[in-house]
Amino acid sequence: MRSLNAALGRRSFFKKTAGALAAGVWADETLEALPQNTNTNSKPSDLRITDVRTMVMRGVPMTSPIIRIDTNQGIYGLGEVRDGATKNYALELKSRILNQNPCNVDLLFRKIKQFGGHARQGGGVSGIEVALWDLAGKAYNVPIFQMLGGKFRDRIRIYCDTTESNDPKVFGQRLKDRVASGFTWLKMDLNVVRPPGEATAPEGIRAQYGGLPMEHSFMATEITEKGLAGVCDFVAQIRDVLGMTIPLSADHFGPLSVNSCIRLGKALTKYNISWLEDMIPWQETELLKKIADAVDIPICTGEDIFLKEPFQVLCREHAVDIIHVDLLTVGGILETKKTGDMAQDYGVPMALHCAHTPIGAIASVHAAAATENFLVLENHAVDVPYWSDLVDGVDKPIVNKGYIAVPTKPGLGITLNEEACKQHMVPGEGWFEPTDQWNNVRSNDNLWS
Numbered sequence: 001m002r003s004l005n006a007a008l009g010r011r012s013f014f015k016k017t018a019g020a021l022a023a024g025v026w027a028d029e030t031l032e033a034l035p036q037n038t039n040t041n042s043k044p045s046d047l048r049i050t051d052v053r054t055m056v057m058r059g060v061p062m063t064s065p066i067i068r069i070d071t072n073q074g075i076y077g078l079g080e081v082r083d084g085a086t087k088n089y090a091l092e093l094k095s096r097i098l099n100q101n102p103c104n105v106d107l108l109f110r111k112i113k114q115f116g117g118h119a120r121q122g123g124g125v126s127g128i129e130v131a132l133w134d135l136a137g138k139a140y141n142v143p144i145f146q147m148l149g150g151k152f153r154d155r156i157r158i159y160c161d162t163t164e165s166n167d168p169k170v171f172g173q174r175l176k177d178r179v180a181s182g183f184t185w186l187k188m189d190l191n192v193v194r195p196p197g198e199a200t201a202p203e204g205i206r207a208q209y210g211g212l213p214m215e216h217s218f219m220a221t222e223i224t225e226k227g228l229a230g231v232c233d234f235v236a237q238i239r240d241v242l243g244m245t246i247p248l249s250a251d252h253f254g255p256l257s258v259n260s261c262i263r264l265g266k267a268l269t270k271y272n273i274s275w276l277e278d279m280i281p282w283q284e285t286e287l288l289k290k291i292a293d294a295v296d297i298p299i300c301t302g303e304d305i306f307l308k309e310p311f312q313v314l315c316r317e318h319a320v321d322i323i324h325v326d327l328l329t330v331g332g333i334l335e336t337k338k339t340g341d342m343a344q345d346y347g348v349p350m351a352l353h354c355a356h357t358p359i360g361a362i363a364s365v366h367a368a369a370a371t372e373n374f375l376v377l378e379n380h381a382v383d384v385p386y387w388s389d390l391v392d393g394v395d396k397p398i399v400n401k402g403y404i405a406v407p408t409k410p411g412l413g414i415t416l417n418e419e420a421c422k423q424h425m426v427p428g429e430g431w432f433e434p435t436d437q438w439n440n441v442r443s444n445d446n447l448w449s
Contacts, residue, residue, distance in 0.1 A: 044103050044139040048072045052094040052128075053432040054087040057424045060357045060390060061381040065090065065123075066416075068432050069102060069131040075138045077102060078412060079131030080360040082123035082328035089116075089124025095441040097128065102135040106334065113307065113331060114447060122306035122329040129332025130363045130412075137411030144363075144411060148337055148370035155403040156368045157375075159185035159249065159351075160382045168234045172241025178382075179246055182401025185274070185376045187249040188238070190231065198227035199254075216280045217287070219255035228267045235271045247274035247376075249300070256280075258287050265295030275300035275322050275351075282314070289319035300324045303353035307331050308339045315346035322375065326353040327364045336364070340371035349373045355380035358391040358398055362412050369406045377404070389420040 051070040056063065062083030067090050069077045081090050093112045100108055109129050116125035137144045145151045162178060165171040175186050201221040202208075209218070223231075235250075242248065250273050253264065261279045268276075275298040280287055282301040292299040298321035305311055306329055314320045323343050327336045340350040350373050352364050361379065368374040379399050381387040388398045391414040394407050407413025422431065 044136075045101065046073075047075075047101050047103060047135070047139055049097050049100050049102050051435070052091065052097070052438070053435055054081075054091065055421070055431050055433075056087055056426045056429040057357065057390075057421060058426050059384070060387065060424055061384050062355050063426065064357050064360070065127070066357065066359060066421075067127045067131050069097075069128070069135060071102065071135065073139075075135060077131035077133070077135030077138070078359050078414070078416065079127035079129070079134065080328060080357055080363070081127040082120050082326065082360075083355045085120035085123035089121065090127050091124075091435055091438045092441075093124055093128050094435060094438040096445070098439065102132045103139055105129065105132045105136055108132060109332065109334070114445065116306050116331065118306045119304040119329060122331065125306075126328045126330065126332045126335075129334070130328075130359070133333050133363075133366075134411040141410050143406075143408050143413055144333060144366040145369040145406060148334070148366070151369035151406055152372050152374070153369055153406070155405050156365045156377050157184060158379045158399055158402050158404060159183065159187050159247075159376045160379050160399075161187055161189065161251075163383065164189055164191075168237035169241060172238040175238065175242050175248070179242070182403070184402050185247045185249070186242075187251060187277075187378070189252040190235070190250040191252050191254065197224060198230055199223050199256075214255075215284065216255040216261075217257060217284070220257070221255050221260070222257055223260040223264055228263060231264065232267050232271075235268060235273075239271050244272055248272070249274045249277060251277040253279055258290055261291050262294045265291065265297050265299075269296050273297045277301065277324060278303070282310070285313055285317055285319045288314070289317055292319055292321060298322050300351065302326075304329060308335060308342055311339050312342055315343050315348045318346070320348065322349055322351055324351050324353050327367055328356060328360050333363055333367045336367040337371050340367075340373055344373040349375040351375045352377040354378040357381075358387065358394075358414060359412065361398070361404070362391075362394070362407060362414055365404050365406055366412070379404075386420060386424070390417055390424075391415065392417050 049069055050072050053068050054065050056065045064083050065081040065087035067079035081087060096112050097108055112125050116122045133144045162174045178186055199221055205219055265276055277300045279291060282305055300322040301320055302324040303326040311323050325336050325339055330336055343350050352368060354361055354364050354377055364377055368377050388396045393409055393414040395405055398404055
C-alpha cells in the first residue's frame with residue numbers, strides 16, 4: 001500500500017521520464033526522483049522481528065521503560081511499559097514474538113496476552129502491542145488510526161491535573177490559569193485531609209494486615225460531618241474562582257468506606273463535579289453500583305484494568321457512568337478501541353488515563369481518534385518542560401491549547417530524540433542494549449491440555 005502522495009509522485013515521475021525520453025536524454029531531476037519514489041523495503045509479508053530492546057527514563061513524567069522492536073528490514077517500532085513497571089514485563093515476551101511478522105498484531109497479542117495482568121502487570125503486553133502497531137503502520141505507510149478504521153476527530157481533547165495547594169483560592173487560580181491556556185476540562189486531586197475530627201479510623205489499621213495494601217472496605221475509615229464540611233468548603237472556594245461552566249473532575253479520596261463515599265458524593269453534588277474517580281477498587285462491582293445508584297455525580301474507574309472483559313461487567317451492571325481506560329494497562333491500542341466500542345453499546349463514554357511519555361500519549365491519541373465515544377484524554381506532563389522534546393515528527397508543543405493534533409505520518413508518527421532522551425535516562429540503564437538473554441524460553445504456554 002502506498003500513499004496518495006506516492007501515487008502522485010509516480011505519475012509525475014513517468015511524465016518527466018516520457019519528456020526525457022522524447023528529448024533523448026535522462027534529466028538529472030528524473031534520476032533523483034527514482035529512489036525517492038521507490039519502496040526499498042521488501043513486502044510487509046516478509047517482515048520479521050529480529051530483536052526487542054529497552055531503555056528506561058525517569059521524570060517523563062514518571063519512570064517509564066521504552067521498548068524498541070527491530071526487524072529484518074531496518075524499520076523498528078516503539079512502545080512503552082506503563083509508568084512504574086519493570087521493563088522485564090516486556091522482555092519476558094521477546095522469545096514469544098521473535099521471527100514473527102509484526103504486522104499480525106492481533107495474532108501476536110492473543111499469543112502474549114496471557115502473560116499480562118491488572119495495573120502495572122499489563123504494561124509489558126500493552127507496550128509490545130503498541131510497538132507492533134507502530135511497525136505495521138510503517139510497513140504499510142499509514143498512520144495507526146487509519147488501520148483501526150479511520151478517525152472521528154482531528155484533535156484530541158486533553159484534561160490535566162494541577163499542582164495542589166492547601167489554599168483553595170490559590171488552587172482555584174491555578175486551575176483558572178489552565179483554562180486561560182486553552183484547556184477545556186480539568187481535574188483535581190481531592191485528598192481528604194484527616195486532622196483530628198475529620199475522619200475516624202482505628203490507629204495502626206494498616207499494620208494490622210501485615211503491611212499488605214487492603215481494599216477500602218477493610219480500612220474502617222469514615223468521614224465525619226466536620227470532614228464533609230471541610231471538603232465542601234474547599235471545593236466551593238475553588239468553584240468561586242473557577243466558575244461552574246468548565247468540567248472539573250476529582251480523584252484521590254483516601255480509603256473511605258462505601259457509605260462514606262456516598263455521603264461525600266451527595267455533599268459534592270451542588271458543585272457539578274464531572275466525575276468522581278476510583279472511589280473504591282474497581283473489582284467491587286456491586287459496591288461501585290451501590291455508590292453510582294446513590295450519588296448524582298458520574299462515577300468513573302478503570303485505569304488499572306487489563307483487557308476488555310472486566311470493563312464489560314462494569315458497563316453491563318451500570319456500576320460506572322464513565323470508563324477510564326489506560327492504554328498501557330488494558331492491552332494496547334486495539335484493546336482500547338474494542339473497550340470503547342463495547343462501552344458505547346451500554347451508553348457509557350470512555351475517558352483515557354495517561355501518565356506516559358509522548359510514546360504512550362501518542363498511542364492513546366490514535367486510539368482516541370478512532371473511537372467514537374471517546375470523551376477526554378489525560379496528560380500528566382503539562383508542567384514537564386522537556387516532555388515534548390523527547391520525540392520528533394509531530395507539532396510542538398505536543399499539547400497545544402488543551403488539545404493534541406492527531407499525527408498523520410506512518411505508524412505512531414514519531415521518532416525518538418536520542419539526545420533529549422539520554423538526558424533523562426535512569427542511571428545505570430543503557431541505550432537499547434542487547435537483550436540476548438531473553439531470546440529463548442523453555443515453557444509450555446498452552447492454557448489447556
